[in-house]
Every structure is written in C-alpha cells, then in structure tokens.
Amino acid sequence: MAKQEKNPDKIGVLTSGGDAPGMNAAIRAVVRSCVYYDITPYGIYQGYQGFIDDKFEKMEAGSVKHIIHQGGTVLKSARSADFRTDQGMEKAWKNVQKHDLDALVVIGGDGTFSGALEFGERYDFSIVGIPGTIDNDIFGTDFTVGFDTAVNTVVEAVDKIRDTATSHNRLFFIEVMGRDAGFIAVYSGIGAGAEEVLIPEIDRDVDKLFQSLERTSQRKKSSRLVIVAEGESKSVFELEDEVQQRFGDRYETKVTILGHVQRGGRPNTADRVLASRLGVRSVEALMNGRRNVMVGVRNRSVTFTDFKKATERKPEMDDALLRIADIISI
Amino acid sequence: MAKQEKNPDKIGVLTSGGDAPGMNAAIRAVVRSCVYYDITPYGIYQGYQGFIDDKFEKMEAGSVKHIIHQGGTVLKSARSADFRTDQGMEKAWKNVQKHDLDALVVIGGDGTFSGALEFGERYDFSIVGIPGTIDNDIFGTDFTVGFDTAVNTVVEAVDKIRDTATSHNRLFFIEVMGRDAGFIAVYSGIGAGAEEVLIPEIDRDVDKLFQSLERTSQRKKSSRLVIVAEGESKSVFELEDEVQQRFGDRYETKVTILGHVQRGGRPNTADRVLASRLGVRSVEALMNGRRNVMVGVRNRSVTFTDFKKATERKPEMDDALLRIADIISI
Amino acid sequence: MAKQEKNPDKIGVLTSGGDAPGMNAAIRAVVRSCVYYDITPYGIYQGYQGFIDDKFEKMEAGSVKHIIHQGGTVLKSARSADFRTDQGMEKAWKNVQKHDLDALVVIGGDGTFSGALEFGERYDFSIVGIPGTIDNDIFGTDFTVGFDTAVNTVVEAVDKIRDTATSHNRLFFIEVMGRDAGFIAVYSGIGAGAEEVLIPEIDRDVDKLFQSLERTSQRKKSSRLVIVAEGESKSVFELEDEVQQRFGDRYETKVTILGHVQRGGRPNTADRVLASRLGVRSVEALMNGRRNVMVGVRNRSVTFTDFKKATERKPEMDDALLRIADIISI
Amino acid sequence: MAKQEKNPDKIGVLTSGGDAPGMNAAIRAVVRSCVYYDITPYGIYQGYQGFIDDKFEKMEAGSVKHIIHQGGTVLKSARSADFRTDQGMEKAWKNVQKHDLDALVVIGGDGTFSGALEFGERYDFSIVGIPGTIDNDIFGTDFTVGFDTAVNTVVEAVDKIRDTATSHNRLFFIEVMGRDAGFIAVYSGIGAGAEEVLIPEIDRDVDKLFQSLERTSQRKKSSRLVIVAEGESKSVFELEDEVQQRFGDRYETKVTILGHVQRGGRPNTADRVLASRLGVRSVEALMNGRRNVMVGVRNRSVTFTDFKKATERKPEMDDALLRIADIISI
Structure with a gap:
C-alpha cells in the first residue's frame, strides 16, 4: 500500500448496489470529514452509472444537513452494466480527470468493491470502501451499515x-x-x-x-x-x-x-454511529495513503481489509448464536 | 326493543373473526364497566367456539390490567363452523344457562353479528356488538376498532x-x-x-x-x-x-x-379511545335494555344500529377522499 | 362573503405559530392543488415575519416531493411581533402587490387567524386558514392538524x-x-x-x-x-x-x-389525511370566493368557520370522554 | 473458582436496581435454559427484597411466554435497604435453604453485583450476574442489556x-x-x-x-x-x-x-439477542461451577468478570467516538 505524497484535495463519494439504512449517515460523515480536513467533497449520483455519466456535484457541510435520520440514499443507487465494460470504465476515468478527483469512497456490498478493485488497479486510483448492505454478508467487519x-x-x-x-x-x-x-x-x-x-x-x-x-x-x-x-x-x-x-x-x-x-426506514442508532465512524475513517484512510481497502469495525476497533479479501471471503455464521436460538425456543 | 326489567347481573364478552388492534382495549372497557356497575364479567375464550365449548372465565378489574396497549386479543379468536349448526347453538345456550349469563358483548365483524343475531333471536337473549375489524367495512360506525x-x-x-x-x-x-x-x-x-x-x-x-x-x-x-x-x-x-x-x-x-x-401491533390511541368508548357504552346499552344492536360512533356520538342493518348494508366509500387522492398525487 | 370575479392566479401559503406534525402535508396539498388548478403557488418562509421580509418562493409540484411524512414545517415558522404593527402589515401588503398574489392560505392556530383577519380586512385581501396545532383548541373543527x-x-x-x-x-x-x-x-x-x-x-x-x-x-x-x-x-x-x-x-x-x-415526529395517517383534505379544500374555497374563514372537518364533512368565530370561541371538552375515563380507570 | 461436583437442580433468578429494556428477555433465557438442562427455575419477585420476603415462584417454559418484547421486568425490581443488614441476608439465606436453591442469577447493575458478592461469600453460595442497566457503565462487557x-x-x-x-x-x-x-x-x-x-x-x-x-x-x-x-x-x-x-x-x-x-419501551433486537445470550450462558456457567462472576460480551465472545472487578472498575469512554462526534458536527 503506497503512501500518497500529498493529501487528497478532492474526494468523491457514491452509493452502489442495494440501498441500506445508514447510507445517508455514511455520506454525511464522508462529506463533513472532507470539510473538516479542507478537502473538497463531491457527491456522485446513481452509483457507478453516474460515475460514468458525469453526475458529479460539489458538496459542502450544509449539503448533508438533516439526512442522518433518513432511510435510502440521497445520492441514489443503481446497478450499472456499463461499468463492467472497458468503455464504461474509460468514461468514468475521464470524469475523474475532468473533476481532478484524487480519490473515491464507495458505499455498498461486494459487487461494489469488485468494481472498485478493478477500476482502482486499472487506473492506479485510490478507492476506499464502506460496507453498506442489510445482509451483513461482508467479510472484514462485525456488522455492515444497515444490518x-x-x-x-x-x-x-x-x-x-x-x-x-x-x-x-x-x-x-x-x-x-x-x-x-x-x-x-x-x-x-x-x-x-x-x-x-x-x-x-x-x-x-x-x-x-x-x-x-x-x-x-x-x-x-x-x-x-x-x-x-x-x-x-x-x-x-x-x-x-x-x-x-x-x-x-x-x-x-x-x-x-x-x-x-x-x-427502508429511519436508520437505528447503531447504524448511524457505525456509518459515522466508517465515514470519518474512510476519509482519514485516504489521507494516510490507504487504497483498495474496505474499512470495517471488528471488536470495536476500525480495521482495513483488502478489497480482494473482502470480496472473496464470506463471514462465518456464528454457531454460538444458533445454539442459543435452539435452547431458548424450547 | 324491550326494556329489561332488571339490570344484568352477569355479562359475557368474546372476540370473534379476524383479530384487530384495539380488541383488548374493548375487552378491558367491557370488564371494567361491569365492575363499575356491579355486574360480574365473564371472558369467553376463542370466540363462538369457546362459547360452545364452555371456555368461560370469571373476570375482575385486575384481569384486564396492562392489556390496553397489546395487539391481538387476550380472549383469542376463532372461526366456528359449529356455531352455524343447531347443536352448536344449543350447547352454547346450555352454557349461558349454566353460568346464568344475562347478556353478551361480541366484538368482531359482520360474520360475528350475523351469528349474534341468530342466537339472540332464537333464545330471546340480549347481545350487543362492537365493530372490531381492520377493514372498516361495517355499516353504522364512522370507524371500526383496528382500522x-x-x-x-x-x-x-x-x-x-x-x-x-x-x-x-x-x-x-x-x-x-x-x-x-x-x-x-x-x-x-x-x-x-x-x-x-x-x-x-x-x-x-x-x-x-x-x-x-x-x-x-x-x-x-x-x-x-x-x-x-x-x-x-x-x-x-x-x-x-x-x-x-x-x-x-x-x-x-x-x-x-x-x-x-x-x-397486529400496538393499537394507536384513536383505536384505544374508540374501543374504550364502545366498551363502556355496550355495557350501558345492555343495562338500558338494548339488544341485537351494534354500538358505533358517528359524528363523534355513540349510535346504535340493528344487527340486521349492520350486516346487510355496507358503508359507502368516501368520494370526497378519492377526489383528494387524485388531486394531490399530481 | 363576496364572490371573486375571477379565479386566483397566484396563491401564497405560510405556516405560523407553534409547529405541528402534518403541516408539511397541508403545504404539499395546497401547492399540489394550485398546480392542479393552474394556479401558481408561492411558499412564504418563517410565517408572518417572512411575509413582511419578502421571503417568497415560487413553487411547483416537485417542490413538495417527499415531505408528507416529515415532521415540522419546511416553510419554517416564527412568531412575529412586527406583524402586529402598522408598518409590518404595510410591508407585507407591499410584498403581496409586488408578487401580485391573489390570495393566501395560513396554517396555524388562533393567533395566526387573528393576524389573518386583521390583514384581510385592512387590505380587502382573501385569506383562508387551516387549523394546525397539536392542542386541538380551535373552534370549528373536530380535530386540528397535529393533534x-x-x-x-x-x-x-x-x-x-x-x-x-x-x-x-x-x-x-x-x-x-x-x-x-x-x-x-x-x-x-x-x-x-x-x-x-x-x-x-x-x-x-x-x-x-x-x-x-x-x-x-x-x-x-x-x-x-x-x-x-x-x-x-x-x-x-x-x-x-x-x-x-x-x-x-x-x-x-x-x-x-x-x-x-x-x-415533532412523523405525522400519523389521520393527520396526513386531514391535512391533505384541508389543503385541497382551502385552495378550492379561495377559487369559490371564500375569504376570512377557517376550513375544518366536522362530522367527516368539510366546514367553514369565520375567523372571528374561530378565534373567539373555544371548543368544548367532551364530557362523555371524561366519563369514560372515570369508568375504565376503576 | 471451584468446580461444582454436581449440576445445580434449582436455580433462582431476580432483577434488581433500575429496570432496563431486555431484562425480560434475560429472564426468559435463564428460565428456558434451566428447562432445557432439566434444572428447575425459580423466579424471585422484587429483587433482593423478595429474596428476603420469600417471594419465590417455581417457573416453567410457559411462564416466560410472550415476554421477550416487553419492556420493564415481569419479576419487578426494587432497591432493598434490608439486604444490606445481617438480618436481611440471614432471612434470604433461610429462603435459599427452604427452597433448596443451588444457585442464583442476578440481573442488574453494580449495586446488584456488590450485594451478590457479599451474599455469595458469606454463605458460600453460587451467584452469576447479568449486566442489565441502560447506562452501559459496567466494566467487563462491551454493552449492558438495555443500553x-x-x-x-x-x-x-x-x-x-x-x-x-x-x-x-x-x-x-x-x-x-x-x-x-x-x-x-x-x-x-x-x-x-x-x-x-x-x-x-x-x-x-x-x-x-x-x-x-x-x-x-x-x-x-x-x-x-x-x-x-x-x-x-x-x-x-x-x-x-x-x-x-x-x-x-x-x-x-x-x-x-x-x-x-x-x-421503558420494547427492547430492540440487539438487547434481546444480548440478553438471550447472557441468559443462556449464565445458567451454563453455573453448571460449569462458575460463581461470583458477571457474564458479559466482549468482542462478540462471552467473557466472565469477577464481581469484585466488575464493581470496582469503570468502563472507559471511547475516545475515538468523541473524536468522531467532533468531526461530523462541524
């Protein structure tokens, strides 16, 4: 993991895949952390499709006011077949250059991270991921945002x-x-x-x-x-x-x-707190030169997992819980 | 509608048909009103089936403590094929005599009231109904308990x-x-x-x-x-x-x-208040010699509708509301 | 009540006094009804203070998208001491002329209607009111928006x-x-x-x-x-x-x-439905030449009450309910 | 920590101190685990006061039906000055002998555990504690039941x-x-x-x-x-x-x-799952000869903390969270 020589000046953020409650809290934390560290945040609408179609919007602290408690994602989400093509990736890369983006935070599940991994490697571009999915099926974090x-x-x-x-x-x-x-x-x-x-x-x-x-x-x-x-x-x-x-x-x-x-629905406090934490830490990770990693929480501490591992492995079902379920349903 | 010569000494209460939030608040109000007026309340479990199978239980004010906010019905409900037979009705009537019941409050929908009408006429027995169904499809009340x-x-x-x-x-x-x-x-x-x-x-x-x-x-x-x-x-x-x-x-x-x-679910306040009101008034109606009627609320006042009319007619859809729906979905 | 000679072309809407859940649903219904009837709606921010300070904003159907379920008021509210002065009223009147407003819908309580009455009479201007307050203390409607x-x-x-x-x-x-x-x-x-x-x-x-x-x-x-x-x-x-x-x-x-x-809080369905109904009917009332009245719902029908009466009289506490409360708390 | 020679035959459970949502889920899990392992569970009402006043009730799986979602505690709670006296403890010990109780699960905060520690040492009696308090101020667990x-x-x-x-x-x-x-x-x-x-x-x-x-x-x-x-x-x-x-x-x-x-209020899922887990593990701990310990969850695994340590130490505020709070409130 190469250390960047300078702090990023501009960071984009997008949500991709199925939406999950707490995604807005994550977006808010990414945007506010950027402002806090004098980085210009860009919201990218409709996931990778908007990344391709140049749906970029410069944001400020006020852009994410009163969204922490809202379900869904204000940046909208979409599945993008185009992003799996060379032309799609190329278009997205042109947008990165056009807006002079230094790095990207993607919020989503393993499909989101696969795309990020390929794009990041192809163009030597820094991306950090936040696990946002209700299914909790992502390796490298105790809980995903939305679960x-x-x-x-x-x-x-x-x-x-x-x-x-x-x-x-x-x-x-x-x-x-x-x-x-x-x-x-x-x-x-x-x-x-x-x-x-x-x-x-x-x-x-x-x-x-x-x-x-x-x-x-x-x-x-x-x-x-x-x-x-x-x-x-x-x-x-x-x-x-x-x-x-x-x-x-x-x-x-x-x-x-x-x-x-x-x-859907208003995110619970645990998801808001988790999303806020991961949002801040994803921006700080990019400032510290991290790339191609997912930021998660394990044992109450923030951890980083390579996109490769995060997408290839699956978290294990907790046998202890299954046993509990059996005993108390007697 | 014949005026009873004396106050009822014992009143039964049952819930029948699909359950609806607020039924417990109605049961509570019936039981507490009985206690208030020195009448002995009997809970009958599992609707008309329990009426036939002698699932009667003497109640007091404390029997209905902390149920006003609970969904479902503590008396349980059931559809009873037996109650549509002569033998079923006859068994139920024997239970009425055995427990010396003077009257009955039934909480349910139009199927419930049809059964009550037939039983009441057959045995010259006093029954009052409370509209309890989420569908709001009962003639004679602005709203049903649960809607x-x-x-x-x-x-x-x-x-x-x-x-x-x-x-x-x-x-x-x-x-x-x-x-x-x-x-x-x-x-x-x-x-x-x-x-x-x-x-x-x-x-x-x-x-x-x-x-x-x-x-x-x-x-x-x-x-x-x-x-x-x-x-x-x-x-x-x-x-x-x-x-x-x-x-x-x-x-x-x-x-x-x-x-x-x-x-399911905790009943909202409107249902709790409506159910409480109808519960009290159903007991008072029986005390005043009313029978074979459903108690409802129209224009914020309590009204009575013959079971016959309550089961034969249907409330009309509110055209004004349909118009509102059209205009604001523009 | 003079019949207007022509339909209004432009209608303003504001919220005033304490906020109440459902005010947004009322704003939405006013705006959408205007669009439906080819009237241009104007949102006025911060109640009568914004009416004085020219905080007018032209609206369209999309301006009130996804607000029906939000608590508070997107138009904000404020108490305005200025609106009780001649200069304040005069300034507001200048704004009415500047924007060529034909009429106004005010959403609030009796203080709101008193102000509307005085302004409407002073400048021969058409105002209709919607009762929006959690206290339910307004004469002329069974329920207020928010209660x-x-x-x-x-x-x-x-x-x-x-x-x-x-x-x-x-x-x-x-x-x-x-x-x-x-x-x-x-x-x-x-x-x-x-x-x-x-x-x-x-x-x-x-x-x-x-x-x-x-x-x-x-x-x-x-x-x-x-x-x-x-x-x-x-x-x-x-x-x-x-x-x-x-x-x-x-x-x-x-x-x-x-x-x-x-x-605060997400408005319940009853408040959303009531607010939607009153919002539509307030615009239609202005189209029909009504003025200086509050629109309310009594016995499930929409009614109109002169501002004078709405502010001078108080709704009576429902004795029947007090009696119910006594009986079931035994 | 001495290994018991035989499995306990009878285990009591009580809640003490301020009530917390999820206490009922913990009680349910303790009772059901006992049934699962052929141990007879006893509910003790009103905390240590009922322990002194002999408010013991034999329970079975059905005794804790439909309580997992209820706030408060069905066993009630109380602060007991008597339990801090020799006579109080002595009376409680007599009840233990009378009912032939082998062990006790106490659900509460640090005051609860102090009492348990003293009683357990004085009479060489096995007690395990479950942290139940909304304040999350107990050392030895990531979260307390109710937080x-x-x-x-x-x-x-x-x-x-x-x-x-x-x-x-x-x-x-x-x-x-x-x-x-x-x-x-x-x-x-x-x-x-x-x-x-x-x-x-x-x-x-x-x-x-x-x-x-x-x-x-x-x-x-x-x-x-x-x-x-x-x-x-x-x-x-x-x-x-x-x-x-x-x-x-x-x-x-x-x-x-x-x-x-x-x-108050219905416990959230996290509290129900935590309480269920700790309830099962507290019974299993007693079966394994553990005593005078609090069972908690750290890093998703169940851990045991001596009552002494659990009452003397305080959990540390999470500085990382304070930093997050600062950054995103910009």
Whole structure:
C-alpha cells in the first residue's frame, strides 16, 4: 500500500448496489470529514452509472444537513452494466480527470468493491470502501451499515404477526431477506422469539423443523413462528405445502414475505454511529495513503481489509448464536 | 326493543373473526364497566367456539390490567363452523344457562353479528356488538376498532418502501388488506402519498393507471407507488405483468404484499379511545335494555344500529377522499 | 362573503405559530392543488415575519416531493411581533402587490387567524386558514392538524413510563402540553390507561385525585400514572410535593415533563389525511370566493368557520370522554 | 473458582436496581435454559427484597411466554435497604435453604453485583450476574442489556425535537440519563447528529460549547441541539441560564429533560439477542461451577468478570467516538 505524497484535495463519494439504512449517515460523515480536513467533497449520483455519466456535484457541510435520520440514499443507487465494460470504465476515468478527483469512497456490498478493485488497479486510483448492505454478508467487519436497522424492522413486523398468530393459534412462515447469508434470519429469529429459523448455511434444517412440528403437535403450544431466509433451499410456499400435507390436520398455516420494507426506514442508532465512524475513517484512510481497502469495525476497533479479501471471503455464521436460538425456543 | 326489567347481573364478552388492534382495549372497557356497575364479567375464550365449548372465565378489574396497549386479543379468536349448526347453538345456550349469563358483548365483524343475531333471536337473549375489524367495512360506525392502527401500519411500511423506491427509481405495487372494501387502500394511499390507489369499489381504475403511466413515463418522475386493495379485480402480480409487457422498457417494477403485519401491533390511541368508548357504552346499552344492536360512533356520538342493518348494508366509500387522492398525487 | 370575479392566479401559503406534525402535508396539498388548478403557488418562509421580509418562493409540484411524512414545517415558522404593527402589515401588503398574489392560505392556530383577519380586512385581501396545532383548541373543527400525532407521541411515551412504573410500583406525574385545553391530556389519559387525568377545564380535580389516592392506598395497586395538562392550576411539582406530604409513606413518586417531543415526529395517517383534505379544500374555497374563514372537518364533512368565530370561541371538552375515563380507570 | 461436583437442580433468578429494556428477555433465557438442562427455575419477585420476603415462584417454559418484547421486568425490581443488614441476608439465606436453591442469577447493575458478592461469600453460595442497566457503565462487557434500546429511545425523541427546533431556529438543551457515565449522551449525540455533547468524563466541555456558540452565532446555522448527560457538572437549567446571559440576543433556547421514558419501551433486537445470550450462558456457567462472576460480551465472545472487578472498575469512554462526534458536527 503506497503512501500518497500529498493529501487528497478532492474526494468523491457514491452509493452502489442495494440501498441500506445508514447510507445517508455514511455520506454525511464522508462529506463533513472532507470539510473538516479542507478537502473538497463531491457527491456522485446513481452509483457507478453516474460515475460514468458525469453526475458529479460539489458538496459542502450544509449539503448533508438533516439526512442522518433518513432511510435510502440521497445520492441514489443503481446497478450499472456499463461499468463492467472497458468503455464504461474509460468514461468514468475521464470524469475523474475532468473533476481532478484524487480519490473515491464507495458505499455498498461486494459487487461494489469488485468494481472498485478493478477500476482502482486499472487506473492506479485510490478507492476506499464502506460496507453498506442489510445482509451483513461482508467479510472484514462485525456488522455492515444497515444490518441492525433491517433486523429491527423484521423483529417489529414479527412482533405484530405474533399478535395475530397467538390470537388464532396459527403456524406462520415468514420469509426474510438473505439470499446467501442467514444473518438477518438468525438475529431476528432470536430477537422475535421465533420457534424455528431456517437458513442457507445449515443443511437438513427442514428435517429438524418437521421433527419439531411432530413433537410439539402432541403437546399444546399456542402458536408457532418459523423464520425462513430467502436463500433457504425450499421456498416458504414449498415449506407451507409440505407442512400442510403432513400436518394439515394439526396446524393452520400462513405465509408472509416481508420484502422491501426491510431495506427502508429511519436508520437505528447503531447504524448511524457505525456509518459515522466508517465515514470519518474512510476519509482519514485516504489521507494516510490507504487504497483498495474496505474499512470495517471488528471488536470495536476500525480495521482495513483488502478489497480482494473482502470480496472473496464470506463471514462465518456464528454457531454460538444458533445454539442459543435452539435452547431458548424450547 | 324491550326494556329489561332488571339490570344484568352477569355479562359475557368474546372476540370473534379476524383479530384487530384495539380488541383488548374493548375487552378491558367491557370488564371494567361491569365492575363499575356491579355486574360480574365473564371472558369467553376463542370466540363462538369457546362459547360452545364452555371456555368461560370469571373476570375482575385486575384481569384486564396492562392489556390496553397489546395487539391481538387476550380472549383469542376463532372461526366456528359449529356455531352455524343447531347443536352448536344449543350447547352454547346450555352454557349461558349454566353460568346464568344475562347478556353478551361480541366484538368482531359482520360474520360475528350475523351469528349474534341468530342466537339472540332464537333464545330471546340480549347481545350487543362492537365493530372490531381492520377493514372498516361495517355499516353504522364512522370507524371500526383496528382500522386506524392498520392504516398507520401500512403507511409506516410504505414510507420505508418509498425510501428504497426513491433510491432506485422504481415502480412498486403494494397489496394491502381489504377483500371487499378499499378503505385501507384509500386512507393509506393518501397518507403515504402514493401515486395511484386501486380499489374494488372503482371500475376501470386499472385503465386509469395505464394512462397515468403512459403520461408520466414521458416526463421524469423518480419513483412511483401503487397501492392495491386485495379485492381489486386484478392481483398485484397480474398488474405487474401487464405493466412489464406495456412499459417494461420504461419502468423497473417490484411487488410487495404486506400481509398479516396489518392485523397486529400496538393499537394507536384513536383505536384505544374508540374501543374504550364502545366498551363502556355496550355495557350501558345492555343495562338500558338494548339488544341485537351494534354500538358505533358517528359524528363523534355513540349510535346504535340493528344487527340486521349492520350486516346487510355496507358503508359507502368516501368520494370526497378519492377526489383528494387524485388531486394531490399530481 | 363576496364572490371573486375571477379565479386566483397566484396563491401564497405560510405556516405560523407553534409547529405541528402534518403541516408539511397541508403545504404539499395546497401547492399540489394550485398546480392542479393552474394556479401558481408561492411558499412564504418563517410565517408572518417572512411575509413582511419578502421571503417568497415560487413553487411547483416537485417542490413538495417527499415531505408528507416529515415532521415540522419546511416553510419554517416564527412568531412575529412586527406583524402586529402598522408598518409590518404595510410591508407585507407591499410584498403581496409586488408578487401580485391573489390570495393566501395560513396554517396555524388562533393567533395566526387573528393576524389573518386583521390583514384581510385592512387590505380587502382573501385569506383562508387551516387549523394546525397539536392542542386541538380551535373552534370549528373536530380535530386540528397535529393533534392525533401528538396524542400518539404522548401515549407511546406513557407506555414506556408504565413499563418502569410497573416494575417499581411507582406513582408517576406526567405533564403533557395544553396550556388552555385538556384535549391532549384526556385522549392520552384514556389511551394510555392512566389512573387519573387533571385538566384546566375541570375544577377540584386535584381533590378527586387525593380522594382516589386515599382510597387506593388501602388496597393494592401496583403502579399509578397521573396525566397533568400544563394548564392545570397546580404544576406537576406542586402536585408531587403535596402527595409526598400526605401520602409519602405509601407512594413513591416521580415526575416527567414530556416537553417538546410532543411537537415533532412523523405525522400519523389521520393527520396526513386531514391535512391533505384541508389543503385541497382551502385552495378550492379561495377559487369559490371564500375569504376570512377557517376550513375544518366536522362530522367527516368539510366546514367553514369565520375567523372571528374561530378565534373567539373555544371548543368544548367532551364530557362523555371524561366519563369514560372515570369508568375504565376503576 | 471451584468446580461444582454436581449440576445445580434449582436455580433462582431476580432483577434488581433500575429496570432496563431486555431484562425480560434475560429472564426468559435463564428460565428456558434451566428447562432445557432439566434444572428447575425459580423466579424471585422484587429483587433482593423478595429474596428476603420469600417471594419465590417455581417457573416453567410457559411462564416466560410472550415476554421477550416487553419492556420493564415481569419479576419487578426494587432497591432493598434490608439486604444490606445481617438480618436481611440471614432471612434470604433461610429462603435459599427452604427452597433448596443451588444457585442464583442476578440481573442488574453494580449495586446488584456488590450485594451478590457479599451474599455469595458469606454463605458460600453460587451467584452469576447479568449486566442489565441502560447506562452501559459496567466494566467487563462491551454493552449492558438495555443500553441499545435506551439510546434509540433518546435518538427518536431528539429526532422529534429536531423537527421543531429546525422549524423555529432554536437552541435546545436535552438532558439524558447517565449520572456517572456519558455513554448514552455520546452515542445518542452522534446518532441524532447533535451539535454538542456534554458528559461528566470531560472537563471544560462547557467552555468548548461557549466557544462553539460564539463561532457559529456569526455564521448562519438553522438550529442547534446540545445533549447533556445528567451527571454533567452544570445542570441543563444552569447551562440555559448562562447561554441566555451571554448569547440571549442570538439564540432562542429551550430545555427538555427526557426522564423516565428512557428506561421503558420494547427492547430492540440487539438487547434481546444480548440478553438471550447472557441468559443462556449464565445458567451454563453455573453448571460449569462458575460463581461470583458477571457474564458479559466482549468482542462478540462471552467473557466472565469477577464481581469484585466488575464493581470496582469503570468502563472507559471511547475516545475515538468523541473524536468522531467532533468531526461530523462541524
């Protein structure tokens, strides 16, 4: 990691990929840190697409006033097929030169970091990444910006569903986000007091569910909630179907797919604090000559992970939590 | 309506049909009013099924402590096929005699009131109803217990979806509850600032949607939210499909079905106050010899509607509100 | 009320006095209705002070995008001493002429309407008012914009306080807003299940409180919440003091003053719908030649009340609700 | 730390000191873990006072159903002067023998652990502690149960106050809990985007505030929020007073004391997950022969801290966060 010879004068910031609550707090922290260190911040709209299409806007401290508590991203986000082409990258590089940008902060997930890695290497350009995704599926940080809020959104929804499940003695299958990772499912399952959690990381958890339903259908339990990560091998509808066939006489079943509500909403404090911290540290990292790294928090300290590692490896599911979930759902 | 010769000594209360936030506040008010007027209250569990199966429990003021803010119903609810049979009704009547019950308060929707009407007439028994359903589809009251909370739950969810819709410039179809009535859709559509609302009461609103999409696809509008009542002639998936075929090049679409979260949750103040008012007045109505009526609130005053009328007629959709919705979604 | 000869071409809108949740929804509806009817809307910043200081801004439909769910007022508010002087009024009138404004919508409380009445009469200028205040203390409308949200904010806070009160068996005095009117106290008292409510409209309610404490200190009741309107004859601290002197051996007391949190927050659906409705109808009223009136909702219909009457009379406290509060706090 | 020769047969659990959101999740996890490991759980009501007064209740898995999301503590809490006397301890010890209790889990703060330490040593009795307090002021754990919820409650309240502060261009002083520790103030200050945070750990932060007010009163900043921990050297009212004297012509000031709302409310997911984890591990610790230790989480792993150390040392304020707060409030 080469030390830059001088401080950056101009730093851009963009959000890319799926939006996550807290992205605005991160943008705000990047912009304010730039102002604090006499660097000119540029907001780039609509992710890498705007990077290509020259949607740059010079910012100041006031540009990010009253956004810390807003969901979504004021810079908007988009997936960009163009950025995977040579022409796209070339156009973006021309914009960097045109605006005389010294460095870039990208906020997003592993797709975002892959793009950053390629662009940074190709043009010898300094980029630092902030993990912003509700899925918590990024290696190199204990938590991603947006995860805590998403999990709380799920738990609030499941608390409501429990009201009606309990009133009617029903078995609910609730699908939550997490195509590759079951973090949202596990945390919200424990938080909501769900009876079962099904995640892609665990094989044969469906068998375990059926055994548990067999067992509890003999004693009396007023209602049951099963949280299913969308990446689970069977869909919620397939699961409901099988349960109907096997246990239809003993359980009345319902399905709820929580969907896009999980992406939005006012960010919780943990996400605002995490985003603020990473925003400040990403700018300071660039000032210290860091590049092609993602800034994260592990064990309450800020850490840096090479983009390569951050995109190639996956964080491990916490077995201790799975065990906790089993014990208290007795 | 015959005046009873003496005050009731014992009054039962049950919740029936789909649960709704605020039912607990109504139960609490019925029980506390009984205590206030020296009447013994009996809670009956699991609706008409528990009425048949003798799930009666004597209550006192403390039995309903700290339930005013809880969603669902502590008395549980159930649909009962048995109550539509002669044997079922006969069993329930035996329980009434066994516990020496003088009258009953039923909390639910029009199915609940139909059952009450038949039972009340068959055995010359006094029943008063409280409208408890999130759909607001009961004739004889401005609002039903649960509607305000459900609408706010929808609007909170749509506020979250707007965050992500705006960040990505997407068109969202959001299905809300309301099989026969579009009240939830219209109120939440106005409240959430949705661009379009589709309800069963209005023909050809799908055509209007397509015209509007045609028009706005030419100018720039960052995101669009369409609220669809579940009773609408086309499902959200059919709608999405048609929009994809016609406008797939101009709009990226997503579907969210809010589902059972709409039934649960802490009741809002309006529902708690309404439920408290109707709970007190239902007991007082029985004391005054009223029977076979639903107690509601119209124009801020308590009114009574015969069960017959309450179940045969439907409240009208408020055209003034539909007009408002059109004007401000410009 | 003279019928205008032509439709207004330009309408201004301002917010004045204490801010209330839902004011943004009202501004949005006024602006959008203007656009809908081909009228040019002008936002005037900082209430009557900006009216004097020429803080006018031409608006369009997009100016009020994504504000329906925001608390506070994007037009800001201020109390203006200048507007009570001849020079202040004269300056404001010059601005009206300069911008060629045909009419004005003011959103606020009775102080706002008094100013509007005087200005409107002095310069023969058309003004319509929208009741926007959390206190619900305006004659001529069932509810003011902001009341429902404020009451729910109070009830959410009291629900939290009840958690801790119950855990410790404490007596809490909770002061809520309402200098002249006890509406917030009564609605939130019923909604939160408070044991007592003290409001300025009722004499001797403190005596009643002491009797009740005397009575219940003999039987066991785990915790007690007393809601006190700020306009009550005794302050919460005086009340706590007296209770300590008389019942200090039997009750552990605590005081909470909810304060300014009651003014803020995302408006609830009821306030958004009410504000949208009144916003549209205020513009239509001006188009129909109405002037010097407040637009309100009574019995679910829109009504008009002369500014004179709206400022001179006070809405009556709902005795039926006070009775309900007494019965269910048994 | 002596290894017990046999597994405990009966374990008691109590909550003591100020209540905190998540205590119920901890109780639930302790009870369920006992059931899972064939240990009989006993709930002890009203903290050490109930320990003395023999308020023991045998529990089972169903006893803690549907409490994970409730604020406060179903076991109630109390401060007990009696437990600091020989007679009190002796009575409690008799109850332990009477019920044949093998061990105890106490949930609370450092006062709770001091009592546990003395009792455990005096009678050679096994006690494990769970840190439950909103203040986060316990050595030996990254976070205490209740802190995350309390901080989010504060931030939600400050978000509301910002609405009204912004609408009126006001300077607000907001007092939050934290007599000895500024954690709530710092986290909520960053999360709410407050302009200044005053905490007991930092000297001369009032001077810094005045300098900042001096500086910003010259440029235009629409509103300012100052978060003040209750342990700060000057009270919010003294601060307001001084600011009025020095800057009264430039700032309109307001004070809000958030008070007991900070203790209550539905626990957030982070607190539910933390409490569940610590609840399970406290029972397992007792099974493994641990005693006189507090179980906490550091760096995502469960750790044990001697009661002595947990009560004598204080966690350090995170300087990195203070620096972040400074930079982004520019």
